[in-house]
Amino acid sequence: MLNAASTTAVRYFVEFAAQAWRVFPNYRDRQRARGHKARACDNQAHALVVDLPWLRRLYRDRCLYCAGRSQHIDHLWPLADRGDDAPWNVVPACSPCNLSKSATPLRVWLPGRLSARTAGEAEATAALWAELAAT
Numbered sequence: 001m002l003n004a005a006s007t008t009a010v011r012y013f014v015e016f017a018a019q020a021w022r023v024f025p026n027y028r029d030r031q032r033a034r035g036h037k038a039r040a041c042d043n044q045a046h047a048l049v050v051d052l053p054w055l056r057r058l059y060r061d062r063c064l065y066c067a068g069r070s071q072h073i074d075h076l077w078p079l080a081d082r083g084d085d086a087p088w089n090v091v092p093a094c095s096p097c098n099l100s101k102s103a104t105p106l107r108v109w110l111p112g113r114l115s116a117r118t119a120g121e122a123e124a125t126a127a128l129w130a131e132l133a134a135t
């Protein structure tokens, strides 16, 4: 289910990802310098650097988007759209969320995914995305 906690989690994470370069301005250079293997489709550096057990504990083994049981690791900014494996781009997701999201941008996929929820939850989601769009 989508609840206030997961809405807050998504909001927090999107804001954090948008500001992360301030904290780690050269993380991309460092990742490339380590010689991570290139991803076949677009030559994007691709290698998980985050501790997965730690990530699962951080989210209490829950999907970031719907609070279901976490089964996959999702990239908020899709790898297919030049996203990377920076810790703030890697989140746990349930299988239905991850497979339906695929390479769709979060701002496109999430409102549609959440519109399948109750009216009250859909309103909360719309308010969240209006707020995010204004920032």
Ligand SMILES: [Zn+2]
Residues within 6 Å of the ligand: 063, 064, 065, 066, 067, 068, 093, 094, 095, 096, 097, 098
């Ligand atoms: Zn989910």
